[in-house]
Amino acid sequence: AQSVTQPDIHITVSEGASLELRCNYSYGATPYLFWYVQSPGQGLQLLLKYFSGDTLVQGIKGFEAEFKRSQSSFNLRKPSVHWSDAAEYFCAVSSDSWGKLQFGAGTQVVVTP
Amino acid sequence: DTEVTQTPKHLVMGMTNKKSLKCEQHMGHRAMYWYKQKAKKPPELMFVYSYEKLSINESVPSRFSPECPNSSLLNLHLHALQPEDSALYLCASSQDNTGELFFGEGSRLTVL
Numbered sequence: 528a529q530s531v532t533q534p535d536i537h538i539t540v541s542e543g544a545s546l547e548l549r550c551n552y553s554y555g556a557t558p559y560l561f562w563y564v565q566s567p568g569q570g571l572q573l574l575l576k577y578f579s580g581d582t583l584v585q586g587i588k589g590f591e592a593e594f595k596r597s598q599s600s601f602n603l604r605k606p607s608v609h610w611s612d613a614a615e616y617f618c619a620v621s622s623d624s625w626g627k628l629q630f631g632a633g634t635q636v637v638v639t640p
Numbered sequence: 641d642t643e644v645t646q647t648p649k650h651l652v653m654g655m656t657n658k659k660s661l662k663c664e665q666h667m668g669h670r671a672m673y674w675y676k677q678k679a680k681k682p683p684e685l686m687f688v689y690s691y692e693k694l695s696i697n698e699s700v701p702s703r704f705s706p707e708c709p710n711s712s713l714l715n716l717h718l719h720a721l722q723p724e725d726s727a728l729y730l731c732a733s734s735q736d737n738t739g740e741l742f743f744g745e746g747s748r749l750t751v752l
Contacts, residue, residue, distance in 0.1 A: 559740075569746070570644075570646075570732075571683065571732075576738075617682055620739075621738060627688075628683075628685065630683060631682065632682060
């Protein structure tokens with residue numbers, strides 16, 4: 528069965544520290560991969576995407592993610608977090624059908640001073 | 641600023657009411673979506689319209705009725721809802737079928 532797993536439900540990080548959010552997927556082929564961010568009470572915003580090519584992708588707000596086929600992973604990283612990065616982060620995978628995004632359960636990031 | 645606009649931002653309704661959620665995008669996208677999101681959960685797909693035609697209905701109860709009057713507008717008509725239908729309803733649009741979606745800020749629905 529197809530699935531997306533975000534092992535960490537909640538992460539607390541100090542402002543200025545690095546951040547890494549994990550995402551593992553289980554799909555028959557290489558799917559399209561995404562990271563979305565959701566601030567409290569808001570909609571989702573696309574941070575970055577991977578379709579093919581260079582396995583290290585750059586996104587908005589200083590985020591990057593690396594696709595590792597051998598590990599079926601697409602982990603999100605940021606070298607130095609800002610207080611405004613506190614939000615819910617969703618890894619998502621799409622099938623070949625319109626809008627059929629499979630979301631992970633999400634990781635809530637708390638940033639401490 | 642989001643380019644997908646949803647109204648109203650908040651809606652409180654009784655179980656016998658009829659109301660509608662509205663969504664508009666002016667990016668020329670060919671597909672529009674309704675997602676439902678409960679607290680602390682990921683969004684769940686409800687409906688997909690592709691080229692103004694309903695292409696996906698994820699077995700949503702008939703008390704939710706989508707409508708796509710044109711390529712820029714998407715409505716969700718609500719009738720005889722239950723308290724468990726209280727949630728954030730997200731509209732999204734996309735140019736293609738890769739899964740790259742542009743989301744609105746959502747309509748927070750409370751059913752009393």
